[in-house]
Amino acid sequence: MTSRGDRPPAPDPLPIPVVDNHTHLDIGRDGGEPPDPGEAIAEATAVGVPRMVQIGCDLPGARFTVEVIDRYAALLGGVALHPNETPGLASRGETDAARAEIERLAAHPRVRVVGETGLDYFRTGPDGIPAQQDSFRWHIDLAKRTGLALQIHDRDAHDDVLRILAEEGAPEHTVLHCFSGDIEMARTCVERGYHLSFAGTVTFKNARQLRNALAVTPLSQLLVETDAPYLTPSPHRGAPNASYLVPLTVRAMADVLNVDVPALCTAVADNSERIYGPW
Numbered sequence: 001m002t003s004r005g006d007r008p009p010a011p012d013p014l015p016i017p018v019v020d021n022h023t024h025l026d027i028g029r030d031g032g033e034p035p036d037p038g039e040a041i042a043e044a045t046a047v048g049v050p051r052m053v054q055i056g057c058d059l060p061g062a063r064f065t066v067e068v069i070d071r072y073a074a075l076l077g078g079v080a081l082h083p084n085e086t087p088g089l090a091s092r093g094e095t096d097a098a099r100a101e102i103e104r105l106a107a108h109p110r111v112r113v114v115g116e117t118g119l120d121y122f123r124t125g126p127d128g129i130p131a132q133q134d135s136f137r138w139h140i141d142l143a144k145r146t147g148l149a150l151q152i153h154d155r156d157a158h159d160d161v162l163r164i165l166a167e168e169g170a171p172e173h174t175v176l177h178c179f180s181g182d183i184e185m186a187r188t189c190v191e192r193g194y195h196l197s198f199a200g201t202v203t204f205k206n207a208r209q210l211r212n213a214l215a216v217t218p219l220s221q222l223l224v225e226t227d228a229p230y231l232t233p234s235p236h237r238g239a240p241n242a243s244y245l246v247p248l249t250v251r252a253m254a255d256v257l258n259v260d261v262p263a264l265c266t267a268v269a270d271n272s273e274r275i276y277g278p279w
C-alpha cells in the first residue's frame, strides 16, 4: 500500500468523465517511486477521469508504455524521444537505433500518439538545437506515416515549433501538450487546426497570459492533461500530481471560458476520442 502522505485530497468528481491527455506513470516525483498504475487509475476513475494517455519519453519509458497499456484498458499510449534526450543520443551515435525502436513500439495498436517530441531551449543549450530540430522533424514524419496524433513539447521555443510544423506540414492531429504560449500563439494554433492541451499551469496565480490564450481557444480544439507527476494545479502546487487532480484544472478552465463544467467535459471527452480513437 502506498501511503497518501502529503498528497492532496480528492476533489469533487466531475459530472461527465474526461480524459487525462498526457501523464507519466513511469516517473516518480523528485526521483521517488513511480505510482502504482492500478491505484492511480482507480483514484482518477473515482473523480471522473477514467481514461489517460500514458506518455513514454525515452526508450525505457516507451517500453514501459507498451507494457502498461496492454495491462490496463484505461490507458492508451504515446512513444517518442523527448527533445532533452536527443542531443545525448546524437553524441553517442545512438539516434538510428533509438528511432528504429520507437518506430517498432509505435506500431502497437494501442499506441495512438507520437510524443512527446518538440523543442526545449530551456533545459538544452544552443549546442543541442540541431539534434532537437532534426529529431522533431523525424517525429513529425513518423506521425504522418503512421497516422498517429503528434504531441508536442515546446519550452521557450514557440517560434521554431510553429516554423518547423509549417515547413514539414503538421499531421492531421497535432496537439500542443502543456500549452505555454500567449494569446497570439494560441490564435495561430487555432487557425492552423492544432489542439491546445492545458495543464495545471493554467490555474497558477501568475498565469494570466495563459488564461488569455485559453479564452480564445474554441471548445472543439481543447484538451486537458496533468503532465503528472509535475505541474500540480493550484492550490496544491508543489505536491505530487496525478490524474485524480484533473477536476481542479477542468473547473478552473470552465471559469476562464465562461462555460459550464459539463459542456467542457463533453468537449474534452469528444476531442480526445476524435484525436486518439476509441480506448
Ligand SMILES: [Zn+2]
Pocket (backbone or CB within 6 Å): 022, 024, 055, 116, 227
Ligand atoms: Zn510530459
